[in-house]
Amino acid sequence: MFPLFIRMTGKKVVIAGGGRIAYRRLLPLLDEGAYITVISPQAIDAIVHLAEQKQITWHARPIEPADYIDAFLIIAATNDSSVNEQIAAHASPNQLVNVVSNHLLGNVHVPAFFSRGKLQIAVTTGGASPTLAKQIKKQLEQQFDESFAKYVDEQYEKRQQRKEP
Numbered sequence: 001m002f003p004l005f006i007r008m009t010g011k012k013v014v015i016a017g018g019g020r021i022a023y024r025r026l027l028p029l030l031d032e033g034a035y036i037t038v039i040s041p042q043a044i045d046a047i048v049h050l051a052e053q054k055q056i057t058w059h060a061r062p063i064e065p066a067d068y069i070d071a072f073l074i075i076a077a078t079n080d081s082s083v084n085e086q087i088a089a090h091a092s093p094n095q096l097v098n099v100v101s102n103h104l105l106g107n108v109h110v111p112a113f114f115s116r117g118k119l120q121i122a123v124t125t126g127g128a129s130p131t132l133a134k135q136i137k138k139q140l141e142q143q144f145d146e147s148f149a150k151y152v153d154e155q156y157e158k159r160q161q162r163k164e165p
């Protein structure tokens with residue numbers, strides 16, 4: 001696996017499934033300014049609420065291949081692993097696909113991560129132990145406390161000023 005940090009502003013994201021895991025994927029993507037469509041017969045209240053506020057689109061039905069034909073990122077987060085497998089199989093090789101139920105499918109994994117301003121720290125075990133990734137992230141959260149946000153953002157300002165003519 002090759003680590004990348006992806007600018008998601010304005011990108012189309014299709015999420016299959018409307019449960020807890022779908023919502024965990026959705027929130028940081030929404031923060032990044034992605035256009036999110038959830039396709040799922042049922043959805044948890046928090047997702048329904050975001051749809052009512054028009055922050056995302058929700059279609060209350062099972063996913064179909066036409067739903068994600070032009071998505072930049074597809075997240076297969078249903079509780080039916082055969083549906084998630086079908087999504088991985090139907091996606092184009094040039095789309096990013098994240099499958100929450102099987103680390104061997106899709107072409108991107110979501111790490112455990114946190115931010116301190118522009119500092120972002122992400123940890124993955126490649127599906128070996130998501131719980132270990134979460135534990136390591138928690139330790140790093142203590143080590144790199146909130147004060148790093150100020151430090152990193154100051155460094156950023158200084159670098160920007162040096163670049164200006």
Ligand SMILES: C[C@@]1(CC(=O)O)c2cc3[nH]c(cc4nc(cc5[nH]c(cc(n2)[C@H]1CCC(=O)O)[C@@](C)(CC(=O)O)[C@@H]5CCC(=O)O)C(CC(=O)O)=C4CCC(=O)O)c(CCC(=O)O)c3CC(=O)O
Nearest residue numbers: 100101102103109110111112124125126127128130133134
């Ligand atoms: C491949 C990947 C999918 C992807 O890329 O989306 C994946 C796959 C699977 N996870 C499973 C289970 C659990 N995952 C967690 C937690 C997290 N899982 C996350 C990522 C990933 N999980 C990706 C690999 C990343 C890596 O390896 O480092 C984190 C880091 C990020 C996030 O999800 O936001 C987040 C911590 C967030 C945080 O707090 O920071 C917990 C614990 C909990 O929820 O508290 C459990 C239950 C305990 C257990 O089973 O270990 C199962 C079995 C499912 C089943 O039983 O059907 C599969 C399927 C499989 O193993 O194939």
Ligand SMILES: NC(=O)C1=CN([C@@H]2O[C@H](COP(=O)(O)OP(=O)(O)OC[C@H]3O[C@@H](n4cnc5c(N)ncnc54)[C@H](O)[C@@H]3O)[C@@H](O)[C@H]2O)C=CC1
Nearest residue numbers: 017018019020021022039040041042062063078079100101
């Ligand atoms: N990656 C991770 O961190 C973890 C992944 N998992 C996996 O994630 C899966 C989902 O977990 P939860 O969100 O808690 O499940 P959930 O049961 O709360 O939600 C599943 C959602 O999928 C929808 N769905 C079912 N069939 C569908 C279809 N054909 N098309 C579209 N949507 C459909 C349901 O309506 C529901 O909204 C679990 O079954 C498990 O395999 C579980 C724990 C952690």
